[in-house]
Amino acid sequence: MDYRDAGVDIEKGDRIVAGIKRLMGESGSCIGHFGGAIPLPCAGRRNPLLVSSIDGVGTKATVASVLGRYADVGRDLVHHSINDIAVCGAEPLFFLDYIAMGRMDEESAIAAVGGIIKTCQRWGIALVGGETAEMPGVYRDNKFDLVGSITGCVEADEFIDGHSIQEGDWLIGFPSTGLHTNGYSLARQVLHDAAIEYDEYIVELGSTVGDALLAEHRCYLDVIRILKKDFQPRGLAHITGGGLEGNTKRIIPTGLKVVFDWGNWYEPPIFDLIQRIGEVLEEEMRHTFNLGIGLVAILSPVSAQSALDRSDWEFPPVLVGKVVKIT
């Protein structure tokens, strides 16, 4: 783990490393090496695949920096990343983070990495590397970007890619808490144009705008484990940028499409607020935001019905659409 490579000055880099080591405790012994290592988990596996993804939290980081809530986006980055490989059927193994800022603020960097460390520990993921870069000429002064790379493992015959999805299959959706980590550029623009501040309390939200915007990006790993164990999912989609249509399209076989039951589920009020004050077209809303559904599972009608009937989901799913032939 290397916090000295980029533009950060040496003393500041050392203080950040010290802060991160403190947070990691014994697991921080890898810090300072060029690459971090974990045992390659071959034992007991038949034909394992490594599944990997890289992503950022987008401009949710900007909202977090205004409100000083760096740990929250650190957590969200890990949750987003876990979801991206869990929808392929993979169990997460290890994570690496990259933070870049215009001017490095030690406390903020340590807080963001702190959120990452805590969330990795919560889900049993090894944090094997990280990098902090200070690039005043590239990033606007108080702005930062937060990027994470995750790797997990799945047996080849348990890899979920949607190839077995059939006409007539049902899509069930699991609730999101709000924007998760997508659509913040549009949301921020709309709020800015309407002169609404993040600390403003809005009755219909039941919270400040900032709290609604920074609602946790939900981690669906536990949900996906249940689906895999009991409901034979034919496809799983993490609903990020591109919305329900854009993200389910990634796994629907050629010749098929989804018809959505728009309006059949609860939408967190932040979406209506953004649409109303920004006069955003429904089409744009659907392509930008998850609109209340963070995970979609595509199942046979029988499996879908029993999943909907299951009584002990922490956050119960709803029917969001069906797979039909393209005519």
Added chain:
Amino acid sequence: MDYRDAGVDIEKGDRIVAGIKRLMGESGSCIGHFGGAIPLPCAGRRNPLLVSSIDGVGTKATVASVLGRYADVGRDLVHHSINDIAVCGAEPLFFLDYIAMGRMDEESAIAAVGGIIKTCQRWGIALVGGETAEMPGVYRDNKFDLVGSITGCVEADEFIDGHSIQEGDWLIGFPSTGLHTNGYSLARQVLHDAAIEYDEYIVELGSTVGDALLAEHRCYLDVIRILKKDFQPRGLAHITGGGLEGNTKRIIPTGLKVVFDWGNWYEPPIFDLIQRIGEVLEEEMRHTFNLGIGLVAILSPVSAQSALDRSDWEFPPVLVGKVVKIT
């Protein structure tokens, strides 16, 4: 591989995806899924470790964007990443990239990813994922950041971490081509203050300033393979930010230190130019730049001497220092 998640608008995202698919050919079939996958290479291994690293190219990207040489920094990102895990003894397996810009320019994004694709193919590395983000509020308008995450594999008893380094060991250094990917913030500041343009031809460089700054970040994988095969390296250090002292310190056991033979090797003239026109202190030069040495191997004196005597290195190493006791 997901080029639609962040702020990039859908049509532009689709055009970038199409451009990247074209460049990747058959190996681009993974594009569009949430996570990319490769077989986990268990066969024939005893006690394998996965070694991973994440890093950026820093503000070398800024020089590249001014000169429109995006493919070059794509290549450099991969070379830098390979070196970071190769110095742990690992062979690279797969790579993921992340590009973020203030305003997404399709051609530049595709060119940068093109450099990454070509370099991954050259070294037999699977490019399993990528993300392109457009964040006008975070990045200055024409600026971009380029981040890569690499994972490789090594047997646990062949992992190189410097623990066997002893008093009296020799350090041999392999030449860099110039700054590689570190020290660009200082270099750019110095050149800016002296009103030197990137397209200016400088006799002592034998090239334009831009060509000297964008010289290839050398990949040392072949060199490291030879060292591992024939010379039992006790430690390997990729010389990045922090310079020779900062990067060798990472692997030197407690109680030992390095005495360098400063001046015992060829320094590309770009370093002298920066030092002279910026009146940069020698101490700062040594902590910021590699000063002509991109890779250091720490060997027993006997192994070091035979490595120095080897006649067919593509770029012959030199003695750069020795390990001594801290008294």
